Amino acid sequence: MRPLVRWALVAAAAVALVTFPYWSAPWESTRFATTLLRDALVLAIFALSLDLLVGRAGMPSLGHAAFFGAGAYAAGIAGQRLATDQLPVTLGAAALVAALLALVIGVLVVRSEGIFFLMLTLALAQIVFAIAFQWTAVTGGSNGLSGVGRPMLATVDFSSPDLMYVLVAITFVAAALLVWGLARSPYGRALIGVRENERRMRALGYDTARLRLSAFVLAGTIAGIAGALSAYSTRFVSAQDAGLGNSVRAFVTVLVGGAGTLGGPIAGSALVSLIERVVPSLLPVELRISEAILGLVFIAFVLFARQGMVGLGRQTWLRVRSR
């Protein structure tokens, strides 16, 4: 496919995605699909950021929700304490707080590897969760932070379902472009190099610790922005947003979709959202097999489609083309 054609298709898809609530209105009068897609896109941004670590840099983090939660709380608290709802301020606060937290945690974890890295990120994230859960004065504690303001840009109120969706969709497109650009850049290739053979990279003169730390902070910042969007979507922040369940959810999304690819986290978010939100509403609540379904899907992917859905898609495409 000629690059220009491919670009045009991608651009068209992006425009269609961002304007979804408007062209879908005739058959989607209840806004249910819009909110579903919005939440799936928030998850996709979160998963894209984790994929930077897990897929590209080879850093399996089980504590990524700490930054998601930090961003969510920062947006909500900044809005309330600074008595402003302007997005540049609150999203800026979310990005800043998440980045700082990622810096602090990153410095501590960056020299670990494998299972130790996993456990260390898990442990430090659980400490963040514990703080969110117990520090009632600041975060609302176990009862959560309610009264998250309306996202405003100058005089435009983004809190309506359609505009909130547009905000999320635009952020998603931006995040996807960023990750795509990074992957092709020398920086992205250096990250892959660190994942494949750190010793050699060091011998080549790269400061591998700094590379990994920068990836960690970047991933944390994007996760923080996803968290802020989530806070504005539901107008509420729960301590669970920073919890282990959320970290595992993102991890599963990345792996099922296909780690290290652009389409992977996106496909994974679609599938996970489908299983979490659509399947339960179709099945009688007694059967309640969404957890077991997720588990079986997971096993199946690992056993038969290790590259995730994107890999499976690629294989099928190749097979089809070679006919």
Add this chain to the structure above:
Amino acid sequence: MSLELVFQQALNGLSFGALLFILASGLSLVFGMMDVVNLAHGAFYMLGAYVALSVVQLTGSFWLAMLAAPLALALLGLVLEPLLLRRLRGRHLDQVLVTIGASLVIVDIIGQLWGREVRSLSAPPGLDGSVALIGGVYPVYRLFVIAFGVALAVAMSVVYRRTKIGMLIRAGVEDAEMLGALGVNTNRLFASTFATGAALAGLAGVIAAPVFGVQPGMDTDPGLLYSLVVVVVGGLGTLSGAVAGSLLVGPADTFGKVLFQDVALAVIFAIVALVLLLKPTGLLGRIRVTR
């Protein structure tokens, strides 16, 4: 804190540590032998507890449950290892991922079969009393748990160092390929190791039930979380690591939760973070050469 109080809390910490050791030993064994972090370990622990519930309900015997649960879990392990793990030999991360999937399925099945109510198991008659000790009475069962933990550690150590199977395991830990080349049936060895790890998790489910209870969510908390903490803190894959880990985490968590109440939720993770920051491969961990 008075000296009496310190002594009582020390006993609490030790018995808690003993439970942690019994819980973590299986995970440590499987990792040491097969380089697999079995994230279904918590689900095995949970299944052991629920099997014990049924056995006690049917027969009234806690001791029978202590035999039945490990047996049932061993069977499950013997089925799962060839089914899920064997074809992923060498793909360590994938083996970990597949165990996550297995855990989700097992926990859901437990909910379907046994329901989602909160249950409990009592200590067996004979062990359910309390004895007079410094500072008042102390439950006999917790003293039993300490004794059992010690006995298990000793038994595992003896098997590990003094028997042929232990030698095979030690050799497998060092170099499984070479072992295979030398004519040992590594498939059978790995399957039995995984089965033993599962059996130990099931045993922990029974023994810990009178203290930790039997309820939905127990696979993660305390099951998997605490086993991971002990194994990683102690140093992956070695028996002495699991012992060291439980001896540290047990008392540290007990005292920490009580002294730093407001952050009690975070104490155990603070311990992990502290240890890993000071000794990145755990207390007694060796740096492994990745093949």
Add this chain to the structure above:
Amino acid sequence: MGGFAKNKLAEKRGYTYRLTRRQFLVASSAAALAACAPGAVTPSASSSAAPGKALKIGLLLPFSGVYAELGTSMRRATEFYLKQHDNKLANRPVTTIYADDANVTATGIAATQKFIDQDQVDVMMGVVPTPLAYGIRNAVHAAKLIFIDTNAGGNALTRDTTNCTPSCKSPYIFRASFSSYQISYPIGDYLSAKGTKEFFLAYANYGFGTESAADFTTGLKKNGGSTTGNVAPPLGNADFAPFVTQIKNQPTKNVYSFFSGADAIGFIKSWNSLGLPAAGYKMYGAGFLTEQDVLKEVKELANGAITSLFWAVELDNPENKKFVADFQKQYPLLPDVFTVQQYDGMRALDEALKALGGDTSDKDKFVKALEDVSFKSPRGDFTFDKTTHNPIQDIYIREVKTQNGQTVNTISDKIAKVTDPGK
């Protein structure tokens, strides 16, 4: 934008229905499934009165996670009530739509949005955890959806608060369960008035626990009582021995505790195995410490515990006796407090609908009808406080005793018509 959308096709065809085809399919399959579930009754065919339009009730309950037991109980209560009433409330056949929040707040918020946007339910019920109730409050209020909370007891949900933090009341939100104040303050007041003034506190370190302990302390202080310290294990704590050991090593023998479910079981077992009863320590608490789910596991270990709640299985009034007997004819177990909460919620809805003649089109009239309900529930007289929409109910002081081979809460006293202060 959002909220109740119009079904243009239906309008064009002149239907008064607002269901789209997709919604109809979902609703009818839910109804069909409800018919297949044990204890339910096939809707519509048996009604001989003028059939009203189906009333859609959205129930947000936990069917997985640590509170799954409560969700099952409350679903059973719903089916029990509907079965007793021919699957109708007033003249409206009922369609129930269940959603599982799995004790994850984000899931519950999404499910609520689905109730509002897609299912377009007429009434919402359920919600077990308080954070979830706080999380959906604004969405429910904005959508003007009548929500009858049948468990979550966070005080703020039915109060006036500054900046609506952590939450605040709404005209559309009613509570058929309790406020944590109601099960904590009165017993503090009662005990201190009777002369037991010094207490040590033991409570689970989360919203519900801290709120209960605080309200109890306020009740104590009213009569010059005080607390001498506390232990606060984390929610879901595994080993209670360290905390109970702390209790045993301090001199105050009266201990007010707030734990529920698995925590309560662990706490009570530790309390006994460490010899606290023999050493003269007395256990007091909010009712959930010794509710059915706990007593069936700890049995006589809980004997002597004194707790306060708005109901007990043993409560001796004609409504409760009939309720328990009828329930046991249908199901092989005793009803628990969660059953009662949901059952009363259904009853309140039923009474309001009767007063409205089944017409739920006017929101303000619906709210007024709910505010005006008054009936005899298994717990005693039931009304909503017109200002806060929290129930005005009797609080019973109960003591755990084993009689006839069963360990139950026996009623020893009553504090009549307790209202939540609302601020």
